[in-house]
Amino acid sequence: MATLGTLASGLGHDLRNLVMPVLLRLDVVAATTDLPEKARMDLASIRQSILRLQRLAGGLRLLATDPFDQRDESQLTKLPDWWADLQPIVVDALSPHATVEATIEADLPVVAVPPGTLAQILINLVMNSRQAMEHTAQPRLTLRARAEDGRVLLDVDDNGSGMDQETRRRCFEPYFTTRARGYATGLGLSTGRALMNRYGGDLVLGEEQEIGTTFTLVIPVRVQTPLVEGTPKRVRLMVGDPRQLAMLRLIIRHRGFEELPITSTEGAHLTICDVDTLPRVLNGSVSTATNGSVNSIIAIGTPRPEPTPDAIRWVDPRDFSVLDDVLH
Amino acid sequence: MSCTDGLAGDYLGGGVAAMETVPFSVMCIDDNILLIDALESRLTMEPGFTGLHRVEDLSASVEAATRFQPSVVLLDIDLPGGVDAMSILDQLVAGLPASRVLMFTGYPSGDLVRRSMSRGAWGFVSKGTTAETLISAIRSVVAGQAVIELEE
Numbered sequence: 001m002a003t004l005g006t007l008a009s010g011l012g013h014d015l016r017n018l019v020m021p022v023l024l025r026l027d028v029v030a031a032t033t034d035l036p037e038k039a040r041m042d043l044a045s046i047r048q049s050i051l052r053l054q055r056l057a058g059g060l061r062l063l064a065t066d067p068f069d070q071r072d073e074s075q076l077t078k079l080p081d082w083w084a085d086l087q088p089i090v091v092d093a094l095s096p097h098a099t100v101e102a103t104i105e106a107d108l109p110v111v112a113v114p115p116g117t118l119a120q121i122l123i124n125l126v127m128n129s130r131q132a133m134e135h136t137a138q139p140r141l142t143l144r145a146r147a148e149d150g151r152v153l154l155d156v157d158d159n160g161s162g163m164d165q166e167t168r169r170r171c172f173e174p175y176f177t178t179r180a181r182g183y184a185t186g187l188g189l190s191t192g193r194a195l196m197n198r199y200g201g202d203l204v205l206g207e208e209q210e211i212g213t214t215f216t217l218v219i220p221v222r223v224q225t226p227l228v229e230g231t232p233k234r235v236r237l238m239v240g241d242p243r244q245l246a247m248l249r250l251i252i253r254h255r256g257f258e259e260l261p262i263t264s265t266e267g268a269h270l271t272i273c274d275v276d277t278l279p280r281v282l283n284g285s286v287s288t289a290t291n292g293s294v295n296s297i298i299a300i301g302t303p304r305p306e307p308t309p310d311a312i313r314w315v316d317p318r319d320f321s322v323l324d325d326v327l328h
Numbered sequence: 329m330s331c332t333d334g335l336a337g338d339y340l341g342g343g344v345a346a347m348e349t350v351p352f353s354v355m356c357i358d359d360n361i362l363l364i365d366a367l368e369s370r371l372t373m374e375p376g377f378t379g380l381h382r383v384e385d386l387s388a389s390v391e392a393a394t395r396f397q398p399s400v401v402l403l404d405i406d407l408p409g410g411v412d413a414m415s416i417l418d419q420l421v422a423g424l425p426a427s428r429v430l431m432f433t434g435y436p437s438g439d440l441v442r443r444s445m446s447r448g449a450w451g452f453v454s455k456g457t458t459a460e461t462l463i464s465a466i467r468s469v470v471a472g473q474a475v476i477e478l479e480e
Contacts, residue, residue, distance in 0.1 A: 016434050017360045017363065017434070018362065020363055020366070020459060020462070021360070021362040021363045021365070021366035022366075024367055024369065024459045024462075025366050025370070027370055027373075027459050027460070027463075028366075028369050028373065031373055051458075058479070074436075074438065081479070242450070242473050243445050243448075243449070243450060243474040245474060246445065246474035246475060247442070247476070249476075250478075
């Protein structure tokens with residue numbers, strides 16, 4: 001499996017390197033003046049195919065990451081995008097006449113498990129389902145995600161041969177397998193559950209059902225500690241350095257905060273400024289309080305000799321990771 | 329029928345205000361020849377574009393940049409052969425402050441973004457984004473804005 005992972009990683013990387021040049025060239029061709037309508041439609045169709053290929057490359061890359069060391073990966077997953085990357089691979093992993101139905105709504109909350117981890121657990125479930133559906137006339141895999149109590153429950157259901165009592169009892173045991181000796185087993189249910197537990201989630205076998213088997217991934221939703229009670233959390237950025245600004249915008253976007261335009265007269269819950277703009281913030285020339293409550297001020301830089309109110313938190317601009325922690 | 333998927337035919341030479349014709353050049357420190365050629369072809373559509381420089385010898389990237397003084401350096405973090413992109417970034421930031429570095433990678437992560445931006449990169453683009461996003465990122469950096477574009 002490690003070899004396959006390495007191959008998948010390389011393949012995913014190579015595919016991506018090919019996709020971007022094609023997209024660029026498509027733009028160039030599409031800019032040709034007096035392009036016939038049919039050609040324009042053909043180009044649009046080619047672009048859609050290439051974007052799907054890009055998704056596939058993304059999915060392959062997810063499968064190639066090390067599920068035990070995801071430190072370099074994003075710790076959050078947007079399930080609809082994640083599924084878009086994986087769907088072609090899941091379809092390919094099943095037999096050609098199998099159908100895949102998925103209900104993964106766009107408004108699901110962001111979950112706090114790396115996409116690669118979820119991908120590998122899912123593929124393991126899919127491979128088990130494939131084996132179970134080997135003699136099923138119309139094999140069908142169904143995925144359904146729903147948000148509930150700070151978690152997203154992802155049901156993975158097949159209409160295969162199901163599991164006997166002993167298998168149901170033992171399926172999470174390490175090394176337990178119903179496959180023929182020598183068959184590659186991939187991640188395993190035991191490992192899959194342990195990985196989910198690591199993130200505060202779980203992998204659960206569903207109730208016995210008449211046909212097939214259902215597993216549920218219990219996936220914790222991203223926790224966002226609000227800075228101020230009540231929503232929405234509005235932030236005003238008054239930072240001159242464009243790079244600091246870009247970083248702050250990224251962090252704020254990930255936290256789900258709302259950035260107020262500088263010209264807005266609405267009050268902010270939090271103002272982030274630098275040493276140059278701090279005086280304007282302090283003398284009240286910029287509206288910072290909302291509903292009479294005291295707002296928080298984060299200043300980027302080194303404190304000047306003049307005393308400043310204690311309410312200000314100072315952050316060293318050389319270390320944006322601290323900023324991330326401060327906002328959390 | 330109009331294509332709303334961002335094909336170039338639907339926007340006029342770059343989608344940026346006509347008054348923005350700041351001349352700019354781009355240097356690519358990347359081993360993907362297909363990408364570099366395609367990027368050059370696409371950039372010729374952008375107002376102000378004066379040329380693209382390729383780096384033949386990746387280990388001599390900084391010297392090449394010093395020679396050509398590009399406006400933007402597109403730096404591939406995933407360079408082969410043990411070439412250290414972060415070290416190149418440090419040298420460019422120190423020696424060529426007028427050349428703004430845009431990091432480019434197929435393996436984006438929050439940690440990588442933080443490290444790059446903290447060390448002076450002007451932007452960060454994931455290889456999983458669209459051509460439009462890459463071109464827009466280059467234009468933004470030329471215009472003095474920092475850009476972080478991940479697949480979101």
